[in-house]
Amino acid sequence: MYNIALFGAGRIGEIHAVNIHRHNETLLYSIIDPYMEGANELAQRYNAKVQLTEEAIADPNIHAVLIASATDTHADLIEMAANAKKDILCEKPIHLDMDRVKKCLEIVKKNNVSLLVGFNRRHDPHFQKMRELIKKGEIGQLESLLMISRDPLPPTADYVKVSGGMLRDMTIHDFDMVRFIMEEEPISIYAKGSNLISSDIELAGDIDTAVVVMKFPSGAIATISNSRRSGYGYDQRIEVHGAKGLLTATNIKEDSIEQWNQNGCITSQPEHFFQQRYQAAYKAEWDHFVDVIAARVVPICNGYDAKQTLFLANNAMESLITGTEIQLSL
Numbered sequence: 001m002y003n004i005a006l007f008g009a010g011r012i013g014e015i016h017a018v019n020i021h022r023h024n025e026t027l028l029y030s031i032i033d034p035y036m037e038g039a040n041e042l043a044q045r046y047n048a049k050v051q052l053t054e055e056a057i058a059d060p061n062i063h064a065v066l067i068a069s070a071t072d073t074h075a076d077l078i079e080m081a082a083n084a085k086k087d088i089l090c091e092k093p094i095h096l097d098m099d100r101v102k103k104c105l106e107i108v109k110k111n112n113v114s115l116l117v118g119f120n121r122r123h124d125p126h127f128q129k130m131r132e133l134i135k136k137g138e139i140g141q142l143e144s145l146l147m148i149s150r151d152p153l154p155p156t157a158d159y160v161k162v163s164g165g166m167l168r169d170m171t172i173h174d175f176d177m178v179r180f181i182m183e184e185e186p187i188s189i190y191a192k193g194s195n196l197i198s199s200d201i202e203l204a205g206d207i208d209t210a211v212v213v214m215k216f217p218s219g220a221i222a223t224i225s226n227s228r229r230s231g232y233g234y235d236q237r238i239e240v241h242g243a244k245g246l247l248t249a250t251n252i253k254e255d256s257i258e259q260w261n262q263n264g265c266i267t268s269q270p271e272h273f274f275q276q277r278y279q280a281a282y283k284a285e286w287d288h289f290v291d292v293i294a295a296r297v298v299p300i301c302n303g304y305d306a307k308q309t310l311f312l313a314n315n316a317m318e319s320l321i322t323g324t325e326i327q328l329s330l
Helices: 011-022 036-046 053-058 071-083 098-111 125-135 157-163 171-182 199-203 279-293 303-322
Strands: 002-007 026-032 064-067 087-091 115-118 142-150 188-194 209-215 221-227 235-242 245-249 258-261 264-267
Touching: 002 011, 002 053, 011 026, 011 036, 011 279, 026 036, 026 053, 053 071, 064 071, 064 279, 071 087, 071 098, 071 157, 087 279, 098 303, 115 279, 115 303, 125 171, 125 235, 125 245, 125 279, 142 171, 157 199, 171 209, 171 221, 171 235, 171 303, 188 303, 209 303
Parallel strands: 002 026, 002 064, 064 087, 087 115, 142 221
Antiparallel strands: 142 235, 188 209, 209 221, 235 245, 258 264
């Protein structure tokens, strides 16, 4: 049985707590969060301890940590856990500064611990099946990819100010999925953005609507379409076109009922948000991390993947600001 320390008792922490608790090889050993009321509530629910950061890091009974705390704490906690020889699952991003990410990864490597970065969509069973079919050659050489990701509601301006911006906060998931599916590194990137939804987001210095185009050494092109607002639910779709055919991953709906009549068809909306849409992915992600702790597999999304994804987000930001296509040298 592996004892797990969970950093962060917010909405992401709660999702992970469920999966840690129900896995037959892991025990939710302790909760660490400066908001003590939330930490105590989660600890009571799962009969776990409440610890301070230094106490948890020094505790020899803890085998691994799950970092689901505020973004600006991630790198420090990764380094502390690595120096304490504990395996790590950390929610994205490691940090918003590339130099800080590189320093952090050096410490992970030096201590020879495992780091799984929580780009949860890699674990979605539908996207994984799509990738398997591509690897089998079912649609031949890839020619284009279209990825659509639209949130149901925009975040608050306060969140936007500390998020690193839409391209580093939201689109970064899509950058990771493009790399995961294409299995190529892009050679150029071009981004355009607008403010169509929220004046508060514009005043905070960010965009709420974006399109990003990337070209790959093979000649294939990937397009990402993002919006901070979708009036019909959490829109998550992928279309991959190849020389021999097409693969699509459509939205997962709240239910599969279709009502047909003389006026046409009525169906349910897509799942409301990421907690519902990616419930299976979060579970599979934890299952994978347990296998990582047990040395049965290596992380499917490691520090290098996180670094490359931030690299793409940063260059997309440069393209957005300059209005030019950025040539990439990875």
